[in-house]
Structures are given as structure tokens and as C-alpha cells.
Amino acid sequence: MTYTAGIIGTGGIAGMGILGMHDESQIGREKIEASHAGGFDAQPEIDLVAGADVDEAKLERFSDAWGIDPDRRYADPEAMLASESLDIVSVCTPSYLHHEHVIDAARSAADPDLIWCEKPIATEVTAARDMIDVCVETETELLINHSFRFTDKLQRLRTLIQDEEILGDPQSVTTQFRMELLRNSTHLLDTLVYLLDARAETVSGYITGENEAVESLEAGSQVDDAGGGGFVVMDDGTFVTVDCTIPRDSSSMTLQFIGSEGKLYLNNDDGEWRYWRLEDGTHVEEPLPGIDGAWTWEDDYERAFANAAAHIVDVLDGRATNGSTGEEATRSLEIIIGLYLSHYTGGQVDIPLARPLRDVRVTSW
Numbered sequence: 001m002t003y004t005a006g007i008i009g010t011g012g013i014a015g016m017g018i019l020g021m022h023d024e025s026q027i028g029r030e031k032i033e034a035s036h037a038g039g040f041d042a043q044p045e046i047d048l049v050a051g052a053d054v055d056e057a058k059l060e061r062f063s064d065a066w067g068i069d070p071d072r073r074y075a076d077p078e079a080m081l082a083s084e085s086l087d088i089v090s091v092c093t094p095s096y097l098h099h100e101h102v103i104d105a106a107r108s109a110a111d112p113d114l115i116w117c118e119k120p121i122a123t124e125v126t127a128a129r130d131m132i133d134v135c136v137e138t139e140t141e142l143l144i145n146h147s148f149r150f151t152d153k154l155q156r157l158r159t160l161i162q163d164e165e166i167l168g169d170p171q172s173v174t175t176q177f178r179m180e181l182l183r184n185s186t187h188l189l190d191t192l193v194y195l196l197d198a199r200a201e202t203v204s205g206y207i208t209g210e211n212e213a214v215e216s217l218e219a220g221s222q223v224d225d226a227g228g229g230g231f232v233v234m235d236d237g238t239f240v241t242v243d244c245t246i247p248r249d250s251s252s253m254t255l256q257f258i259g260s261e262g263k264l265y266l267n268n269d270d271g272e273w274r275y276w277r278l279e280d281g282t283h284v285e286e287p288l289p290g291i292d293g294a295w296t297w298e299d300d301y302e303r304a305f306a307n308a309a310a311h312i313v314d315v316l317d318g319r320a321t322n323g324s325t326g327e328e329a330t331r332s333l334e335i336i337i338g339l340y341l342s343h344y345t346g347g348q349v350d351i352p353l354a355r356p357l358r359d360v361r362v363t364s365w
Contacts, residue, residue, distance in 0.1 A: 006050035008077045009093035010062035031065040036090040039309030052080040081108035093115040099127035106138040114141040120186040125358035144329035147304035148189040168261025173240045178251035179227030182364040185244035185291040189332035198234040200351040205339030207232035225364035250279035271296045
């Protein structure tokens with residue numbers, strides 16, 4: 001069976017390249033495989049047939065690159081959703097628009113069976129909850145593109161931690177990545193909650209107010225997304241420290257887990273994963289069973305979008321359940337909002353957030 005797909009938002013992550021990830025000479029000029037369109041292109045069961053963007057020049061460049069017919073290019077997303085019958089809708093617009101576009105797509109005449117929404121799910125918890133509820137109401141799968149979840153190595157590592165219990169009971173995790181919290185570090189925090197299969201319970205945070213993207217993205221000075229960190233106590237008792245204050249050029253994505261039966265070090269930028277089993281009070285280094293080498297941006301991340309599209313086909317065919325739900329994506333958003341609330345109130349924040357706090361919005365891109 002072949003599934004039809006349309007994309008709302010035809011910029012970087014849709015298929016035309018991202019500042020900081022790709023050569024500037026490529027961005028906006030040629031198609032990038034590590035993207036939503038690239039994922040669709042890698043799956044013979046999916047046809048990308050329509051695109052929408054309010055920036056018509058961007059829409060034309062994208063559509064020319066990815067072979068979308070001229071009469072299926074829409075300067076208004078609502079026009080695409082009203083005119084097309086689609087099995088899949090990708091939402092690749094800035095994060096503050098995810099709420100609007102996911103709900104519009106779920107309730108539209110296009111009647112998609114699945115919406116593939118770029119991370120983070122939203123910029124406030126209330127918006128995320130609305131998106132989840134509307135997709136349940138309309139029987140639409142909401143799959144969030146936390147792309148690490150679609151890599152073979154991370155899936156295997158989760159099995160080792162959750163099913164084979166190579167760490168025993170997780171006790172402490174130290175994490176580090178680059179600023180900004182919503183734009184970048186949602187990757188780190190989703191990896192954390194995915195591997196632990198846990199949810200934050202208490203958050204204490206610090207926000208630097210610094211970001212690197214305002215100038216490069218021409219986003220304007222009022223954007224709140226910034227570097228930050230703090231500590232998080234998970235509902236399984238694990239104590240987590242978070243440091244996402246570091247500039248891109250000097251950062252590495254690192255996570256170090258310590259458990260009752262072992263410890264684990266992950267450095268995704270330098271390609272180093274190491275594991276030690278605890279034996280009679282001594283940590284003994286061993287290979288990670290079933291994992292050959294470390295996770296890298298150049299290999300695993302590049303293939304994540306094709307893997308995600310393959311997973312979408314499996315979900316639509318009924319062979320798999322959604323591996324990156326809106327509920328799961330909200331777990332990392334709650335931590336980020338909690339860090340902001342803690343910084344500006346000077347106190348610790350309980351998760352799940354009390355209802356009035358769910359409306360707190362952190363503006364991003």
C-alpha cells in the first residue's frame with residue numbers, strides 16, 4: 001500500500017538544511033536527506049505529494065527540489081488541508097506554530113491518519129495537551145520527531161537498561177549539551193526520559209538568558225529560548241543534573257548513568273559509548289551487548305529520518321505502536337518549562353505542573 005504525505009513548513013528540517021548542521025552553501029539550495037522529506041523519499045510506500053508554506057519563495061525551492069507538482073504547492077496550509085486527501089501530514093513549522101498546525105491538520109478535510117510533528121511538541125504544556133486531546137478525539141496518531149528514538153543503537157540501549165537491567169536500579173544521571181533548551185536540548189531530555197522510562201517529579205532550574213540562534217535565524221530579540229540547567233528528580237527516584245549552557249562549538253552531548261549494578265557513559269559528539277558492570281564493589285568495563293560502536297551524528301542521526309518514516313509505515317500498517325507519542329514528548333517539555341518556572345520563582349517545581357502553570361510559554365523557533 002502507498003501512503004500520501006504533505007508537509008506544512010518547507011524550510012530546514014522539512015528538507016532544505018539547518019544552520020549549524022549543514023554546509024551553508026547547501027542550505028536552501030539542495031535537498032537534505034536527514035529531513036522529513038528525506039525520510040519519505042527513502043520509503044517506497046510513501047509519496048510526498050503536497051507542500052505548504054506562507055513563504056512562497058521557500059515553497060518553490062523546496063517543491064522543485066523534492067518534485068512536488070506545481071498545482072499541489074500551497075501558500076496557505078489551510079488550503080492544502082482543505083484540498084488534499086492525505087494519509088500523513090508533517091508539521092515542520094517553528095515550534096510556536098505546532099499547536100495550531102497539528103490541530104488544524106487533525107480536524108481538516110485532509111483527514112490524515114498520522115501527523116509527524118517536529119520536536120519540541122509545543123512551547124507550553126497546555127498546547128501540548130490540546131494537541132494530544134484533539135488527536136485522540138479525531139483518531140489521529142500524533143508522532144513527535146524526537147529523532148534519537150528512531151535509531152537502532154538507542155533502541156537497543158533502552159532494551160539493555162529496561163529489560164536486561166544492565167544498570168540495575170538507576171540512581172544518578174549527569175547530562176550535558178548545548179544551549180538552547182527548547183531548540184536543541186529537547187533531544188537530550190527526551191533521550192533521558194526514553195532510556196529511564198520515567199517522568200520528572202521535581203525540577204529546580206537556572207536560565208542563562210543566552211542563546212546563539214537569534215542572530216543566525218533572524219528570530220528577534222524577544223525569543224525566550226536560552227541556555228540553562230539544574231537538577232531533576234525523576235519519579236523512579238533517579239537524581240539528574242542538567243547542564244545545557246554550552247555554546248555549540250565547544251559542546252558535546254553526554255550522559256553518564258550510575259546504577260546499583262553498573263555505570264554507562266555516552267558521548268554522542270565524540271562517538272564514545274562505554275559500559276562498566278559493578279562486580280564485588282569494582283566497576284569492570286565490558287562491551288555493550290548487541291551494540292557495535294557508539295552513536296554518532298554522522299551515521300545514526302543521518303539515518304534517523306528514514307527509520308522514522310519506516311516506523312510510520314509500520315504504524316499505519318498496524319505492525320507497530322507509536323514509538324514517540326505526544327504523551328512521551330510532553331515529558332521533556334515539562335522539564336524545560338519547570339526549569340524556567342524554578343529560575344523565575346526561586347523555588348522548586350512539582351511535575352505534573354499545576355493547571356495554571358501549564359499555560360507558561362517559552363517562545364522559540
